[in-house]
């Protein structure tokens with residue numbers, strides 16, 4: 001019996017396990033040195049001065065929206081081909097997610113798509129754009145950043161697919177040269193795994209401080225920030241030892257030392273993981289039948305592939321996506337679809353009845369995600385390619 005192939009999975013090695021066990025045997029399980037160590041390691045990889053760890057990519061997106069003070073009456077432009085969390089982050093703070101179309105070949109929102117979405121904001125104030133680096137390929141950040149600046153928009157990169165990707169200017173994703181913040185996820189299907197985990201990088205010390213504030217209930221222990229001197233200080237002007245303040249509620253979005261130790265151990269393997277994924281992608285491209293075409297490639301930069309997506313004209317081959325997925329599953333090959341365009345989710349259809357985005361719909365109609373993970377061997381790729389060739393002949 002051939003082994004089952006998921007579409008993605010983590011690689012956990014003995015040294016990853018040892019790093020976690022070391023924390024478990026230590027005195028500090030949260031708020032300790034493994035958290036700051038992980039933040040420093042990620043800041044190094046992203047070439048950003050600040051990295052704030054949190055407990056999911058979704059929490060990171062929410063923290064970014066809070067740090068920018070987005071709220072009711074504000075519009076956040078979000079590409080429709082993404083995971084629901086990108087748009088939901090705008091809704092968490094009461095802002096509206098206004099969906100942009102994408103390039104049907106790559107699934108990426110470009111400056112023209114952003115421009116068009118800005119004409120659909122109605123009476124809302126356009127305040128921010130959340131570009132998504134889909135599949136590991138980066139959106140045109142110089143182009144999007146320049147347009148955002150002209151319109152006074154803040155920019156938050158959803159980089160959950162793109163840890164280790166170089167952008168078109170050859171800067172690492174997370175450096176935030178054309179954005180205010182970049183958000184990462186360390187869910188087990190992502191390139192680096194923490195179980196559940198996320199982080200936000202930024203160049204802006206003020207945003208870094210706000211992210212940390214909202215990550216931990218909105219509580220500050222910084223005497224310079226206290227608003228109630230009578231409560232905070234004693235007769236000699238010394239801060240009371242028990243005292244902290246909350247000016248506005250935040251959340252508990254902290255990452256603990258246990259998962260951060262795993263994250264740091266995994267980050268050290270990013271180059272190896274990225275290289276093996278690129279090798280598997282190249283092998284797929286050689287072996288796949290002409291009916292299953294790799295998605296369009298952006299020029300410049302260097303993707304760190306998160307998932308392997310092909311485009312298939314299922315109808316032209318006398319079949320359907322569901323039939324192909326079921327047949328592959330019958331042979332132990334799990335596939336997925338990334339994603340049903342978010343504007344077609346019931347919640348967002350209700351907010352924007354009748355909205356159609358032809359690029360997003362075309363990308364969606366043809367896409368299929370094939371297995372891609374570091375633990376695959378070349379024979380697994382041969383097996384998937386041959387199975388697809390049989391099904392599409």
Ligand SMILES: *Cc1c(COP(=O)(O)O)cnc(C)c1O
Pocket residue numbers: 055056057058059082083085086132158160161184185186187196197198
């Ligand atoms: C995974 C993912 C998220 C959410 O990350 P979690 O860590 O699962 O919360 C957000 N956006 C995109 C594009 C993702 O792929």
